[in-house]
Amino acid sequence: MEGHHALASVRAVRRFLTELANTADDGLAVNNFHKQYGRVIPGPIWMIEHREVLTPAGVVYRSIPGDRRILEFRDAVRRAWELRDGRAKLYALIPLLAPFAHGPGSSKSDIERALWYLLDHPHATRVCRNPTCPTHYFVVARRNQRYCCEECAKPTPREAKRRWWREVGRDWRHQRRSGNTHRVRR
Numbered sequence: 314m315e316g317h318h319a320l321a322s323v324r325a326v327r328r329f330l331t332e333l334a335n336t337a338d339d340g341l342a343v344n345n346f347h348k349q350y351g352r353v354i355p356g357p358i359w360m361i362e363h364r365e366v367l368t369p370a371g372v373v374y375r376s377i378p379g380d381r382r383i384l385e386f387r388d389a390v391r392r393a394w395e396l397r398d399g400r401a402k403l404y405a406l407i408p409l410l411a412p413f414a415h416g417p418g419s420s421k422s423d424i425e426r427a428l429w430y431l432l433d434h435p436h437a438t439r440v441c442r443n444p445t446c447p448t449h450y451f452v453v454a455r456r457n458q459r460y461c462c463e464e465c466a467k468p469t470p471r472e473a474k475r476r477w478w479r480e481v482g483r484d485w486r487h488q489r490r491s492g493n494t495h496r497v498r499r
């Protein structure tokens with residue numbers, strides 16, 4: 314019965330989660346996400362919500378547009394994304410899962426499966442260490458991965474220069490001073 318799932322494979326689940334977490338703070342990005350994954354996150358989350366807000370003057374209703382609501386959902390997923398502790402992750406995800414919960418015996422919906430993926434793989438979701446990375450949130454392919462891709466793992470010219478000085482430059486300077494003509498030892 315996998316056929317009518319929009320997220321039919323683990324790969325699709327990972328792609329969905331990555332797209333959600335990396336969705337930018339603008340209407341166009343939310344629109345694109347909606348076009349691709351609107352049916353994965355079902356229900357009123359895409360519509361305006363009139364939320365009760367307590368102010369000094371009493372309770373007022375504030376309308377929260379759909380794109381704002383999906384970004385709040387994204388932010389909550391981002392928080393859970395970075396948690397390493399399984400229990401902390403569980404507590405962060407329960408409020409997100411609750412509105413989509415189905416009764417016992419029914420199979421998990423796409424959104425349930427995606428959120429459960431986060432619970433079941435607490436170490437798989439990472440944040441790319443490259444500060445200029447446009448898509449910070451990624452799912453690891455191997456255990457010690459710190460960057461989302463090869464491109465992000467390349468040192469910047471400044472970092473490469475600094476690294477050269479740290480590893481080679483100091484010895485080189487020292488040897489010039491001491492008149493040592495031997496090869497640089499590391």
Ligand SMILES: [Zn+2]
Nearest residue numbers: 441446461465
């Ligand atoms: Zn990156």
